[in-house]
Amino acid sequence: MTVLEMIDPATLAIDVNVRADVQLDKAFLDSIKEHGVIQPVVAHRTEDGGVHVLYGQRRTLAAVETAQPLIPVYVVDSLTEADRLAKQVVENDHRQALTDHDRAEAFHQLSLLGVSAAQIARKTGAKKTTVETALKVRANDTATKALADGWTLDQSAALEEFSDDADALACLQEALNEYPDRFDHTVQYLRNERETARLLAEATAEQVKAGKTVVEAAGYQMPEHQYPHALRRADGTPATDDDANAVVLTVTYRNDISVRPVIANWEANGFTLQEYYGGPSSTQSGPMTEDQKEERRRVIKNNKLWDAATEVRHQWLTTLLSRKNPPKDWARFTATTLGNYGNSVAKATAQKQELAAGFAGMPEPGYRSYKDLIEKATTNPNVAVLAMMFAAHESDLSRDSWRHPGTQAAYYLFQLQDWGYTLSEVESIITDHVLARDAEAVAAHEAPEGPGETFEDVHAAEGELTAEEDQYADAS
Numbered sequence: 001m002t003v004l005e006m007i008d009p010a011t012l013a014i015d016v017n018v019r020a021d022v023q024l025d026k027a028f029l030d031s032i033k034e035h036g037v038i039q040p041v042v043a044h045r046t047e048d049g050g051v052h053v054l055y056g057q058r059r060t061l062a063a064v065e066t067a068q069p070l071i072p073v074y075v076v077d078s079l080t081e082a083d084r085l086a087k088q089v090v091e092n093d094h095r096q097a098l099t100d101h102d103r104a105e106a107f108h109q110l111s112l113l114g115v116s117a118a119q120i121a122r123k124t125g126a127k128k129t130t131v132e133t134a135l136k137v138r139a140n141d142t143a144t145k146a147l148a149d150g151w152t153l154d155q156s157a158a159l160e161e162f163s164d165d166a167d168a169l170a171c172l173q174e175a176l177n178e179y180p181d182r183f184d185h186t187v188q189y190l191r192n193e194r195e196t197a198r199l200l201a202e203a204t205a206e207q208v209k210a211g212k213t214v215v216e217a218a219g220y221q222m223p224e225h226q227y228p229h230a231l232r233r234a235d236g237t238p239a240t241d242d243d244a245n246a247v248v249l250t251v252t253y254r255n256d257i258s259v260r261p262v263i264a265n266w267e268a269n270g271f272t273l274q275e276y277y278g279g280p281s282s283t284q285s286g287p288m289t290e291d292q293k294e295e296r297r298r299v300i301k302n303n304k305l306w307d308a309a310t311e312v313r314h315q316w317l318t319t320l321l322s323r324k325n326p327p328k329d330w331a332r333f334t335a336t337t338l339g340n341y342g343n344s345v346a347k348a349t350a351q352k353q354e355l356a357a358g359f360a361g362m363p364e365p366g367y368r369s370y371k372d373l374i375e376k377a378t379t380n381p382n383v384a385v386l387a388m389m390f391a392a393h394e395s396d397l398s399r400d401s402w403r404h405p406g407t408q409a410a411y412y413l414f415q416l417q418d419w420g421y422t423l424s425e426v427e428s429i430i431t432d433h434v435l436a437r438d439a440e441a442v443a444a445h446e447a448p449e450g451p452g453e454t455f456e457d458v459h460a461a462e463g464e465l466t467a468e469e470d471q472y473a474d475a476s
Contacts, residue, residue, distance in 0.1 A: 004040060006070040009063035012043060013052045024062050032059070033066040040072035051075060100153040104134035104144075111135055133157050142169070151176070158187045165194075185424040189308035196251045203249050203257045213246040218262040220288060221296065225264045231271040239263060239271060253307055253399065302426050303399045309424035310397070316421050317359050317390050326382045327419045337389045341396075341408055348392040356391035360384060402429045410434035 041056030051073065053060050063071045098106075103126070110120045117135060121128040134153060137143040143160035147153065155176065162168035168190050175186035204214050218225035225246065231239040244261030252258055263271055288296070320327060338345055348356065357369030360383050374384050393412040401409050409430050417423055423431060 003075045005073050005075055007043075007051060007073045009037075009060050009068055009071045011051070012041070012060055012073070013050050014057055014060060024058065024065060028058070029062055029066055032062040032068065036068055037063050037071040040074045042074045042076060044076050100134075100151075100156070101147045104138050104147055104153065107131050107134045108138040136160050155183060158183075161187075162190060162194075165190075168194075179425075181422040182424055184312050185305075185309055185422075188312050189305060192304060192308050192311075195255065199251050199255065199257060200249055203259070207247055207249065207259070213264060215246045215248055215262060215264050218248050218260075218264075224266075225262050226266045226271070226273070227260065227262055230274055231263055231266055232274060234270040234272075238274070243271075245269070253303075299403075302402055302429075305424060305426040306399050306402055309427050312424070313416070313421065313427075314359070314394070316416075318361060320419065321359055321383050321387055321390075322361055326386055329418075330382070330386055333415055334385060334389050336411075337392060340411075341392060344392040344396045344408070345388070348388060348395045352391040352395045353388075355394060356384075356387040359390050360387040402426050405430040405433040407434065 037056075037059050039056075039059070041059055042054045043051045043056075044054055045051050054076070060071070106124075107117075107120050107126075110123075111117070115123070117131045118128055120126070120131045124131075130153070137147055137153065137156045137160050140160040140163055142163050143156040146159050147156040151159070155172075158172055159169060162172065171186060171190060172183075175183050207214050215225050216222065219227055219230065225248075228239040228241050228243055231243075233239055233243065241261040244263055246262050246264040248260045248262050250258045250260075263269065353370035354365045357365035357373050360370075360373050360379075362369045362373055370384075370388070373379055373387075374381070393408065396408060397412075410433075413423060413427055413431050417431075
């Protein structure tokens with residue numbers, strides 16, 4: 001039963017509300033002061049006779065603030081605590097958007113009442129994954145504080161994910177402070193680093209268990225250890241893998257473990273260097289210089305940043321293609337790709353159909369996934385075409401791209417940036433280099449003077465930059 005009553009707002013009790021920060025802005029207060037509360041507040045009467053507000057916390061507080069003598073109140077039968085909280089989430093989202101902190105707190109309160117994540121999602125209309133993430137965040141003090149301080153749910157979830165790693169937490173804080181738009185790139189980089197460390201730890205344990213000695217590096221990077229092909233035995237014959245007394249472990253960009261036999265402390269064990277690896281007649285000898293070490297560290301770091309950026313970029317492309325409509329100027333982008341980078345399209349069509357299908361949202365894409373995609377009656381053909389264009393450009397990108405910035409890579413990244421993608425630090429090396437190289441490209445990209453006179457037209461001819469050969473090209 002529902003009864004409309006006029007009640008003094010100062011006598012109303014406000015139940016625990018999902019909104020942590022009630023925003024009574026001046027315009028809202030002025031409206032209540034002049035017109036009063038027009039839409040009735042919803043409340044229920046308790047056994048002791050008190051009236052508790054269910055919906056309309058802001059209206060009630062504003063009425064008290066502006067000294068309204070009476071406000072209209074619908075007094076209804078008491079709802080269950082779970083339904084009250086769930087309906088407040090829905091009501092508040094339709095009125096004034098809840099913060100991520102408000103929403104997570106509501107989900108937490110519901111969970112304390114024994115409501116499962118699936119039930120919370122069903123009651124509030126939230127995604128189950130969002131509810132689960134919020135509950136994880138709310139269970140962690142560091143992440144909960146960040147959420148209360150204004151971090152988004154996803155950002156706070158990253159803190160929860162790395163809560164046991166002080167260095168990672170500091171890195172995330174720095175990323176949010178210094179370059180918040182690249183926060184996702186930082187998170188992915190940290191995830192990759194953690195996975196690499198895990199794989200190396202497992203592989204090292206296996207090698208030690210098998211009686212092997214594991215060293216950090218060999219060859220030019222750590223001259224006291226050498227790969228067998230660089231050494232001679234005491235009798236002058238070439239060393240082989242059978243002479244190895246240790247191994248070097250590395251994680252490839254495919255997350256495979258590479259195990260390379262080495263001869264540790266080779267000089268003390270009676271081996272000598274082959275001439276072309278620094279022996280008596282060689283002009284190449286001695287350890288790496290400090291500049292060489294710094295360059296190697298830069299290459300390794302940027303390669304890892306590139307791997308992280310690739311994962312973030314691919315996820316962004318998938319999200320872009322999941323939207324109802326394709327991005328602006330997608331047809332021109334497609335025409336430019338076909339006209340200027342046809343070889344890439346041909347290669348992608350022949351070899352990267354699985355990648356294109358993944359961009360289009362096909363679950364567990366396989367060899368026939370793209371064919372299955374275009375044969376589905378419900379498939380938007382524009383999505384299928386654009387997915388293949390993305391696959392064409394992506395197939396021409398690699399770890400080498402940031403070291404040898406090319407026109408095609410720059411054009412592609414510029415286009416993604418125009419559509420809302422935030423370039424990572426290592427991706428920006430490509431675009432910055434090309435812009436600095438060619439002032440005409442800047443003008444064409446930022447202010448085209450006429451039809452067809454665009455960035456891609458100025459750079460229609462393909463070609464890579466001339467650059468010194470980088471001896472650390474395969475650095476992991």
